[in-house]
Amino acid sequence: MAAVNLGMPRSAIADAAGTAAGGAGGASGVAPSMAGRPEHPGLLDRFGRVARDLRVSVTEKCSLRCTYCMPAEGLPAIPRDDLLTAPEIARLVGIAARDLGVREVRFTGGEPLMRADLAEIIGLSAAAAPGVDLSITTNGIGLDHRLPALVAAGLTRVNVSLDTVDRAHFAELTRRDRLPAVLAGIQAAHDAGLSPLKLNAVMMRQTLADAPDLLAWALEHDCRLRFIEQMPLDADRSWIRDNMVSAAELLEVLGTRFVLTEAGRDDPSAPAEEWLVDGGPATVGIIASVTRSFCAACDRTRVTAEGTVRSCLFGDDETDLRGLLRGGADDTEIARWWRGAMWNKQAGHGIDAAGFAPPVRSMGAIGG
Numbered sequence: 001m002a003a004v005n006l007g008m009p010r011s012a013i014a015d016a017a018g019t020a021a022g023g024a025g026g027a028s029g030v031a032p033s034m035a036g037r038p039e040h041p042g043l044l045d046r047f048g049r050v051a052r053d054l055r056v057s058v059t060e061k062c063s064l065r066c067t068y069c070m071p072a073e074g075l076p077a078i079p080r081d082d083l084l085t086a087p088e089i090a091r092l093v094g095i096a097a098r099d100l101g102v103r104e105v106r107f108t109g110g111e112p113l114m115r116a117d118l119a120e121i122i123g124l125s126a127a128a129a130p131g132v133d134l135s136i137t138t139n140g141i142g143l144d145h146r147l148p149a150l151v152a153a154g155l156t157r158v159n160v161s162l163d164t165v166d167r168a169h170f171a172e173l174t175r176r177d178r179l180p181a182v183l184a185g186i187q188a189a190h191d192a193g194l195s196p197l198k199l200n201a202v203m204m205r206q207t208l209a210d211a212p213d214l215l216a217w218a219l220e221h222d223c224r225l226r227f228i229e230q231m232p233l234d235a236d237r238s239w240i241r242d243n244m245v246s247a248a249e250l251l252e253v254l255g256t257r258f259v260l261t262e263a264g265r266d267d268p269s270a271p272a273e274e275w276l277v278d279g280g281p282a283t284v285g286i287i288a289s290v291t292r293s294f295c296a297a298c299d300r301t302r303v304t305a306e307g308t309v310r311s312c313l314f315g316d317d318e319t320d321l322r323g324l325l326r327g328g329a330d331d332t333e334i335a336r337w338w339r340g341a342m343w344n345k346q347a348g349h350g351i352d353a354a355g356f357a358p359p360v361r362s363m364g365a366i367g368g
């Protein structure tokens, strides 16, 4: 059996910032333990949570180099043969939807638009999982050109990452002067009627003062902006808790221009807490991943670009499904391993725990 559990000791992993050392399929196969798991068709974990939101990373490549995510030189390339193909991704999406209760699928990366066959991935996934919401999280570069084919293939929604509308600050933060291309992508998504169109902005100290302008821009362009607390998932390992911009600090800065009123979450598992802007109906969201963690209500399961299941952003254990796919396993067997992987999901990110160490793989390598 080719399936693998990548529960490597931290000390054994040389390339702490890059893609999984050894990749999926390097070690010998050990099925995830199902001890104590009740009969349940879905992706249940030991803490009573059930994952219904699947995030699939399709590549480690990216057109930007955001300092809170990627190293300046980019991530080590995943060998072509190690990447899941479009039909393999679609087969997993089908199993997730049909056998495991997944209701939403988000393609991410790296930058999903770097995959030339993204429309094929979406089209085959739509056929394998009819009725399931298929979205992407993207930096928006090239979206204007790609969108018609993606929508025709079955894409239902887009979230675009945009940290500032100040061109110089954007170039500094992302190490690329591509703000106009991102804005063109957002405009295209808006014109295509993909709704709601959400924007994600990681709160960084160097762009904190730009936050009110960004919110004003989002309101003007009919986008739902969410600010995100920076997590220790950067490849450069430069995250420092004391330097991180907290939700509370951001609210103070936004409060200099807007009146914000707490409005709660869209649903209990949504990471973003919403705030009415100037009495509403427009809102701004805050994803306080660190200071107001939402791990207790987490409903996520992840598949990496190499085909491993990752039960938590911060959990280094990965369970290889690619080996099963390529080794001739049937859907029942793959679903059983996926359930096992999720049964062993950790309680949360543990950032506040004594001895916390960030995960081995960075955000761009895991799939954000």
Ligand SMILES: Nc1nc2c(ncn2[C@@H]2O[C@H](COP(=O)(O)OP(=O)(O)OP(=O)(O)O)[C@@H](O)[C@H]2O)c(=O)[nH]1
Pocket (backbone or CB within 6 Å): 106, 137, 159, 198, 200, 228, 270, 271, 272, 287, 289, 300, 313, 349, 368
């Ligand atoms: N702690 C934590 N943060 C996450 C997780 N997934 C995504 N995030 C953060 O949440 C941000 C928003 O993620 P998106 O990809 O837009 O997904 P989403 O918020 O679930 O999207 P919607 O369903 O459209 O609201 C990301 O930029 C990450 O910073 C997760 O599993 N755990």
Ligand SMILES: C[S@@+](CC[C@H](N)C(=O)[O-])C[C@H]1O[C@@H](n2cnc3c(N)ncnc32)[C@H](O)[C@@H]1O
Pocket (backbone or CB within 6 Å): 062, 068, 069, 108, 109, 110, 111, 112, 137, 138, 139, 159, 160, 161, 200, 201, 202, 228, 229, 230, 231, 232, 233, 234, 363, 364, 367, 368
């Ligand atoms: C890893 S990116 C992949 C998709 C696409 N390239 C993009 O930027 O939207 C997914 C999301 O993760 C967020 N992200 C990346 N690094 C992060 C970090 N260290 N803390 C919090 N969010 C992060 C990005 O802002 C983005 O919204």
Ligand code: SF4
Pocket (backbone or CB within 6 Å): 062, 063, 064, 065, 066, 069, 070, 109, 110, 111, 138, 139, 161, 364
């Ligand atoms: S956050 Fe997205 S756009 Fe920025 S470097 Fe990471 S993968 Fe690329």
Ligand code: SF4
Pocket (backbone or CB within 6 Å): 294, 295, 296, 298, 299, 300, 311, 312, 313, 314, 346, 347, 348, 349
């Ligand atoms: S850190 Fe892990 S448990 Fe917490 S929300 Fe993210 S994936 Fe879920």
